[in-house]
Amino acid sequence: MRAPSPTPTKPRVAIVGAGFAGLEAARGLAGAAVEVTLIDRHNYHLFQPLLYQVATAGLTPEDIAHPVRAILRRQRNLAFRQAEVTGFDLAAKRVITSTGEVPYDYLLLAAGSDTNYFGLTSVAENGFGLKTIDEAVAVRNHVLGMFEQASQEDDPVKRRTMLTFIVVGGGPTGVELAGALSELVYTVLVKDYPRLDFSEARIVLLQATDSLLPNLPQDLRDVTAETLRKKKVEVEFGQTVTGYDGQTITLKNGESLSARSLIWAAGVRASRLVDGLGVSQGSLGRAVVLPTLQLAGHPEVFVAGDAAHIDENGRPLPMTAVVALQSGSKAAGNIQRLLCGQQAETFLFHDLGSLATIGRNAAVGQIGRVKIKGLLAWLLWTVVHIVRLVGFRNRLFVFWSWFWDYILYDRSIRLITRE
Ligand SMILES: Cc1cc2nc3c(=O)[nH]c(=O)nc-3n(C[C@H](O)[C@H](O)[C@H](O)COP(=O)(O)OP(=O)(O)OC[C@H]3O[C@@H](n4cnc5c(N)ncnc54)[C@H](O)[C@@H]3O)c2cc1C
Structure with a gap:
């Protein structure tokens, strides 16, 4: 008893x-x-800002999550309950x-x-979210799976639909995901599938408003769109998604897009x-x-x-x-x-600025009044994310993975673990 x-x-x-x-x-x-x-x-703390790297085969789930009990094991006054x-x-x-x-x-x-799917049930049912480890791994499996299927498909229309990847939402998550997808497709998978015609592949970033990264000044938003376009991402403004059946994306303006992949990064x-x-x-x-x-x-x-x-x-x-x-x-x-019988204090937020990466050597950000872009912003983004990760092992492994990918243009985690 x-x-x-x-x-x-x-x-x-x-x-x-x-x-x-x-x-x-x-x-x-x-x-x-x-x-x-x-x-x-969950029994772990998840570093959500790097979920998109799990989705694009850059990092493993273990790299960006850490067991809560391990983090707080020395804290005697705390009990964890899953x-x-x-x-x-x-x-x-x-x-x-x-x-x-x-x-x-x-x-x-x-x-x-x-x-937040804003009530679009068909998008929630047939598209992919990017909020949990399971969702990020599902995106990775699906994207890699589409290339496997396309490599065996003779019908060019079906093949194009398999190789079209739609990212919805032009905030930091959508931008980072589109940039990382582009690097996965055009620098890594292009080597894995020498018989596929990569001019058939499309990465489309749909944004409902007229610019990306609304928290940043206009010139940095323009740089972001330009950099993504150089990476072969089609950036389309003023496009609001109204539905998706797993094959066709319908837009508010009456147009539609054929794609087997829609990744929703349009809000929470x-x-x-x-x-x-x-x-x-x-x-x-x-x-x-x-x-x-x-x-x-x-x-x-x-x-x-x-x-x-x-x-x-x-x-x-x-x-x-x-x-x-x-x-x-x-x-x-x-x-x-x-x-202690004292009054609670007012919370004052200290804005440390914002940074978003668009891919290799490319990021934009603003710290105070200082705007930064390109390699400097990218290096800062890299350091900030490594420092903020919880756990020494995770910092080390993420640093090593990024270094490896940077030198070899490789993504070692190209595993399809579930169909
Ligand atoms: C893909 C992505 C990219 C992002 N990129 C950035 C970025 O670059 N920079 C930035 O500053 N922010 C970014 N964010 C936002 C940032 O991650 C969130 O603002 C932050 O995680 C919020 O912290 P939180 O503690 O409020 O919630 P969370 O970190 O989400 O933690 C909430 C916790 O509550 C638990 N929980 C929820 N419901 C229940 C329940 N019913 N029962 C038990 N447990 C529950 C969850 O498991 C989770 O562990 C990103 C978010 C996503 C999804």
Whole structure:
């Protein structure tokens, strides 16, 4: 018989989500006189910004994910619980999970976001998302599988449809994915399939608005489009997708495109867990929080990262890793302030700038007022991403993979592991 759990003597903090915000908050509570329970449906922390490299055979899933227990094994006041969170009882202060309820005195909701298909069910059913390891591996398998099928197909119309890859969304994910796909196809697969006519291959980036990377100044957006076009990516503006049946993409202007591959990088919305909180929701379903990241009427509940609508001068902060890291850290600090009988502090976001890579030696970015592009931006992007990865092994392996690919124009992970 199991001994009953001892009655906790320290305040209990439940953190939902071991992503950027949740992990940073958990670390921020190391050494605090609290009992932390960190809950996630996965047993690993995932570095989502590099998912597109898994999708394009540049990195393995293990390179960009790290077990939560390994990351936090020295933190004595923390227990990790792998479980699906299904809801909350805010009145009774309980998190409801697939493996039972977790009582708390303080709660941090850091459950991130889900892919936003904007109600396009056919796209969700027949296209690919890029939010999880499984989705990234599915894209890799599918892209490589299309080349295998095309190499055995005699009908040129069918072959072209197999070799047409549509990326939807001109934000950082869409741009990075389109650039990486181009490098996979035109520098690596071109060597693997000497009998295929690569003039039949197409990579098309569809953007609903009239420019890419809307967070950057116009000249850098222009450089981005120009660089992608040099890499044989067809960049098409003002194109809104309305449906996809797995063969044909329909567009709002009545046109259509034949392609066996559509990868959706057109947006995210806050985790569905926010919908169940019964609190005020802002843009993209995010929970509206006070400047201290607390929920109005629930000072013991904090929301951070992609799940939070954090207002800055009348506009919500973007859903980025940096916002998640900083807000997770502030939430942990504020919980400690409340424990000491102090007031929670206002969260002030320190904008560190933004960077997006378009491929080998090519990136764009803005840090403060300084705009950077080309090799310098690419080197900075490379360093920032290696430094931000969790775990020494992952940093080493990612550095080695990039070095190898850079020198040899190779992608060693060209495995089709599932049909
Ligand atoms: C493909 C891609 C590329 C990106 N590129 C960049 C970039 O270049 N730069 C940048 O700054 N940002 C980028 N982002 C955005 C960035 O990854 C997010 O803003 C960041 O991950 C948000 O952190 P978070 O902690 O709020 O959520 P997440 O990191 O998403 O973590 C949420 C955690 O909650 C867990 N969870 C969710 N629901 C449940 C549940 N019901 N039960 C249990 N656990 C649950 C998840 O498993 C996950 O571990 C990118 C995102 C994607 C998808």
